[in-house]
Amino acid sequence: MPGAIYAEALVxxxxxxxxxxxxxFDVPExxxxxxxxxxxxxxxxxxxxxxxxLRPDSGSATVAGIDVLRHPDRVRRSIGLSGQFAAVDxxxxxxxxxxxxxxxxxxxxxxxxxxxxxxxxxFHLTDAADRTAKTYxxxxxxxxxxxxxxxxxxxxxxxxxxxxxxxxxxxxxLWDVIQELVAGGTTLLLTTQYLEEAxxxxxxxxxxxxxxxxxxxxxxQLKARTGGERVEVVVHTPEQIRIADEVLxxxxxxxxxxxxxxxxxxxxxxxxAKLLAEVIRELDTRGVEIDDIGLRRPTLDDVFISxxxxxxxxxxxxxxxxxxxxxxxxxxxxxxxxxKRRKKAAKDGVDATPEPTKEAVK
Amino acid sequence: xxxxxxxAPVRTPQPRGGIGRSVRDSLVVAKRNLIRMLRxxxxxxxxxxxxxxxxxxxxxxxxxxxxxxxxxxxxxQAYREFLMAGIFAQTVTFATAGAGAGxxxxxxxxxxxxFRSLPMSRGAVLTGRTxxxxxxxxxxxVVLAVVALxxxxxxxxxxxxxxxxxxxxxxxxxxxxWIGALIGLTVRTPEAATSGGLIWLFPLTFxxxxxxPVNGMPAFLQYIAEWNPFSATVQAARDxxxxxxxxxxxxxxxxxxxxxxxxxxxxxxxxxxxxxRTLAVRKYRSATA
Numbered sequence: 001m002p003g004a005i006y007a008e009a010l011v012x013x014x015x016x017x018x019x020x021x022x023x024x025f026d027v028p029e030x031x032x033x034x035x036x037x038x039x040x041x042x043x044x045x046x047x048x049x050x051x052x053x054l055r056p057d058s059g060s061a062t063v064a065g066i067d068v069l070r071h072p073d074r075v076r077r078s079i080g081l082s083g084q085f086a087a088v089d090x091x092x093x094x095x096x097x098x099x100x101x102x103x104x105x106x107x108x109x110x111x112x113x114x115x116x117x118x119x120x121x122x123f124h125l126t127d128a129a130d131r132t133a134k135t136y137x138x139x140x141x142x143x144x145x146x147x148x149x150x151x152x153x154x155x156x157x158x159x160x161x162x163x164x165x166x167x168x169x170x171x172x173x174l175w176d177v178i179q180e181l182v183a184g185g186t187t188l189l190l191t192t193q194y195l196e197e198a199x200x201x202x203x204x205x206x207x208x209x210x211x212x213x214x215x216x217x218x219x220x221q222l223k224a225r226t227g228g229e230r231v232e233v234v235v236h237t238p239e240q241i242r243i244a245d246e247v248l249x250x251x252x253x254x255x256x257x258x259x260x261x262x263x264x265x266x267x268x269x270x271x272x273a274k275l276l277a278e279v280i281r282e283l284d285t286r287g288v289e290i291d292d293i294g295l296r297r298p299t300l301d302d303v304f305i306s307x308x309x310x311x312x313x314x315x316x317x318x319x320x321x322x323x324x325x326x327x328x329x330x331x332x333x334x335x336x337x338x339x340k341r342r343k344k345a346a347k348d349g350v351d352a353t354p355e356p357t358k359e360a361v362k
Numbered sequence: 363x364x365x366x367x368x369x370a371p372v373r374t375p376q377p378r379g380g381i382g383r384s385v386r387d388s389l390v391v392a393k394r395n396l397i398r399m400l401r402x403x404x405x406x407x408x409x410x411x412x413x414x415x416x417x418x419x420x421x422x423x424x425x426x427x428x429x430x431x432x433x434x435x436x437x438x439q440a441y442r443e444f445l446m447a448g449i450f451a452q453t454v455t456f457a458t459a460g461a462g463a464g465x466x467x468x469x470x471x472x473x474x475x476x477f478r479s480l481p482m483s484r485g486a487v488l489t490g491r492t493x494x495x496x497x498x499x500x501x502x503x504v505v506l507a508v509v510a511l512x513x514x515x516x517x518x519x520x521x522x523x524x525x526x527x528x529x530x531x532x533x534x535x536x537x538x539x540w541i542g543a544l545i546g547l548t549v550r551t552p553e554a555a556t557s558g559g560l561i562w563l564f565p566l567t568f569x570x571x572x573x574x575p576v577n578g579m580p581a582f583l584q585y586i587a588e589w590n591p592f593s594a595t596v597q598a599a600r601d602x603x604x605x606x607x608x609x610x611x612x613x614x615x616x617x618x619x620x621x622x623x624x625x626x627x628x629x630x631x632x633x634x635x636x637x638x639r640t641l642a643v644r645k646y647r648s649a650t651a
Contacts, residue, residue, distance in 0.1 A: 051479045055648070076481040087472035091398040103390045104482040106383065132401065148476070 002062060003028040004156050004187035005050060010059035012045050012211075019045040020056065021211035027189060027204070029155075032182055034202025035191040036304070042211040043191035044084075047160045050189065051081045064156050064187075077105070080149030084161035088144050090134040094125050097133060101148045112151075119147040123177070139170030146177065157181065157188045163197060175200060195300030205300075209308045222303045228253075229297050230268045231279055236289035238263060244288050251279050263291070384483040391477075391490020392497075395464065399498060406498060409460070413453040413506050420445050420573060421513060431575055432607035439514060440607070446515045447527075447600040448572030451592060453502055454535030455567060457495045458542035459559035464491055465546030466555035474649055485643045492539040499535040503528060518604030527602030530627045534595040537634035544642040547649050572596045577614050588617035591630035597623035 005027040012020040019042045027033040035043045048054040050061055052072035061068040064078040088097045095116050102112030120129045123143040128136060133144060142162065149157060162178070163171040178201055182188055192198050198205050199219045207215040207222070215222060231251070235244050241263060248256055248267040256267030269275055276295045283290060399406055425438040425445075433440035465488070468474050477487045507528075517524045546555045569586055570576075570593040576584045587593055597620055600606050612620050619626030 048475075053475055053478050073481055076479060079479065081476065081479040083472050083475060087476040089394060089398070089473060090471075091401045092394060096394075096397065100390060100394050101476070101480065104387060104477070104480045104486075106481060 002026060002065075004030075004065075005033070005061075005063055005189050007046070007050065007061040008059055010046065010049055010056045010061060012042075012049060012054065012056045018211045020049070020059075022059070023208070023211065023213055025189075025206060025213075027187055029187050030182070030185050031203045032188040032190060032201055034198035034205045035189060035208055036193075036195065036198045036205055036300070037191075037208040038193065038308070041208045043208060044160055045211075046208070047081075047158050047189065047191060051079055051158050052076055077152070078154055078156055080152070080154040080157045082142075082146045082149040082157070082159045082162055084164050088133045088141060088148060091132055093130050093132055094120060094136070094140075094144050094147075095129045097144060098148055098151060102151045105152045107152070115151055119150060123147045137170075139166055139173065142166060142170070142174060143177070146174070150181070153186075155185075155187060157186050159188065159190045161191055161193065163192070163194065171197075195304060199300050207304065207307055215303075215307050219300065222300065223298045225303065225306075228268060228270055229272065229295055230266050231276060232264065232266045232292075232294055232296050233279075233283070233290060234262065234264045234292040236263070236291050240288045241265065243286050244283060247279065247282050247286060247288070251275060251282075266296075269295075380483075384486060384489070387483040387486030388489040388493060391486050392493040393490075395491055395494030396497060399494065405460070406501070409456065409498065410502055410505055412456070413449055413502065414509050416452065417446070417449050417506070417509060417513065420449070424573075428574055430607060431577060442514055443516065443603075443605040444575075444600070444607075445573065446510050447596050447603060447605055448567075448570075449510075450503060450506065450528075450531050450599060451534060451572055451596045452563075452567045453506055454499050454531050455538045455563050455592065456560075457499050457535045457539040458545070458563065459556050460498065461491055461495050461539040461542030462546035462549070462555035462559035463542075463552045464495075465543055466549055467552040469547065469649060470551060474646075478646075478649065484647055485639070488540075488543045488639075488642050488646055492536060492543060495539040495542075496532060496536050499539075500532060503531065515605075519602060523602045523604070526624075527599040530595055530598050530602070530624065530631075533631040534592070534627065537631040537638070540635055540638035540642055544638050544645060547642060547645040566590065566592055570596060571620075581615075584614050585617070588613055588615050588620050591619075591634065594619040594623050594626035594630050598627040 003026045005025060007023060007025045010020045010023045011018070021042075023042065023046055025033060025046075035046060037043050045054065049056045050063055050068060052068055052075050055069065063075050066074045066078065068075050088094075089100075092100065098116035098119055099109075099112045102115050103109065105112075107115065117126075117129075120126045123146070125140060125143060125147070128140060133141060136144065146159075146162065149159075159178070163174050166174065175197070178188070178190075182201075188201075190198070190201060203218065204216065205219055205222060206213050215225070217225070231248065233244055233248065235241055238260065241258060241260065244265055245256070245258060248265055251269055251271075252267035253270055254268040256265060258265050273295065276293070280290070280293060283293075421438070421442050425441045428441050429435045430437065430440045430444050465474075468477075468487070474487065517527075519527075542555070542559045545558045549555050549558050567573075569579075569583055570590045571587055572592065576587045576593075579587060597606075597612070601612075601623055606612070612623075619630070
């Protein structure tokens with residue numbers, strides 16, 4: 001029995017660019033699939049095919065058990081789409097936007113109004129309900145856009161980069177809403193360039209690049225594929241690096257790295273928190289002053305780099321037309337040049353931006 | 363009856379029949395566009411200034427130099443009456459640019475994607491837009507008619523005929539907004555839709571009987587002008603307003619549309635609607651932002 005979202009061998013070509021090159025998914029009912037990939041990887045194209053906006057060149061798909069190509073109108077009754085552009089009419093008020101969408105879902109005027117009021121309340125937009133969306137902040141617009149996608153409580157939701165361009169506070173808020181939604185049983189397909197987002201929200205992750213699925217699994221499975229955990233120590237003075245290195249060699253399972261200028265040592269380990277405690281005791285015994293120590297797990301960033309050979313934030317030139325630009329800042333062309341260095345850094349376990357570690361000890 | 367709670371599932375509405383749904387969805391979208399119009403009155407106001415400017419410029423700058431066949435040379439009142447049907451007709455064709463820019467803007471902002479992901483009638487987004495433009499065009503015509511009356515334009519036929527004249531003008535405007543809809547879906551930006559919707563209107567409206575009598579044009583232009591769909595409506599409105607000079611031959615080249623302008627106007631407008639509505643709805647089905 002195929003899941004709530006099922007796609008088989010989807011192919012879509014734009015000119016010379018293969019936006020989708022044989023993509024398959026099977027998303028069980030009530031779960032979240034994170035579609036992870038850089039700009040132009042084919043994420044948006046996949047969403048557009050599954051939401052009936054685009055016909056694939058070949059392949060087949062069902063959503064909520066309905067054939068997308070044969071019965072697009074029936075599929076549209078069962079889905080909600082929330083995009084990266086916050087597609088609301090900025091000259092209508094929040095309420096007018098939601099009522100309009102409700103009416104176009106074929107609700108009666110009264111039902112549409114009642115539902116709009118409920119959603120405004122739920123998304124904390126009641127105070128702004130009768131102001132035009134033009135006056136809304138970016139976060140409020142995204143919430144309104146998401147509310148519009150939820151007007152009929154569709155069993156299947158598609159969110160295309162729902163938090164691209166949002167500040168951390170608004171992103172957090174939107175994540176909470178999405179988690180609430182999923183807890184209520186909605187099946188969700190989410191595309192993102194933010195590894196943290198996929199890590200946080202998705203049960204399963206598909207890494208997609210150049211229109212192909214290059215890896216799939218849970219966040220933990222993907223991280224395990226990249227390599228295990230490692231201990232990272234920052235010592236107080238340069239003189240202590242040598243002693244700390246001796247200690248870490250005894251506990252490490254492989255070759256470690258030393259960054260002299262930051263006094264940071266890293267070594268791959270197995271054994272988790274228990275081992276970390278032993279390392280701390282031993283360093284203490286040898287009189288090494290520790291500025292910072294922690295157990296680092298590979299981030300999805302590391303996973304991405306090891307799978308694709310480039311960092312997740314880096315756009316690819318050829319596919320950009322297919323996916324449009326993600327719009328968020330911070331993605332600079334210069335980063336492409338850093339790819340090799342970052343890849344090497346990741347292999348060496350010296351991630352430039354490590355994930356905050358849960359087991360960090362001061 | 364169960365109490366309505368936030369967690370209550372909203373029942374998925376039942377599918378509705380084709381035509382009923384089309385009409386309903388079109389009206390929902392039309393209402394949305396009319397609300398927008400009220401909230402961006404600048405667009406409506408600028409839409410009014412241009413035709414008023416044309417009336418004043420043509421009447422006072424050209425009016426004394428253009429001789430209407432059958433009228434005394436330099437008879438400014440004869441030209442004023444001749445001109446107004448042309449200005450009215452030109453004004454309604456400006457709906458093209460409005461529809462085009464509006465739809466291109468909706469594409470650009472991702473609203474068309476939203477609409478296309480909803481279980482709504484496929485033609486409704488475009489029909490709703492063109493209906494809203496029709497309302498705007500009607501308002502513009504009312505204001506323009508008042509300005510025309512102030513500067514001395516008079517209709518010499520009964521009210522029923524005058525209203526039929528305005529109805530034909532509105533039908534032409536509605537037809538042209540479908541051309542605009544297709545342009546809006548084809549170009550990438552609202553700016554391109556505006557200029558793409560206007561540029562060809564100038565030769566179309568000037569190589570016609572709208573502003574000057576065609577007998578001053580070279581012979582080949584006379585043929586073009588008299589077969590121009592736009593000229594048929596101008597001539598029809600002119601006749602229905604009683605602004606044609608009595609007893610003069612209606613056509614220089616003997617073109618059928620000039621002999622039967624009311625029918626020609628209706629046929630041309632319906633043909634334009636049939637063709638461009640079909641093309642635009644087809645384009646909408648596969649529209650991508």
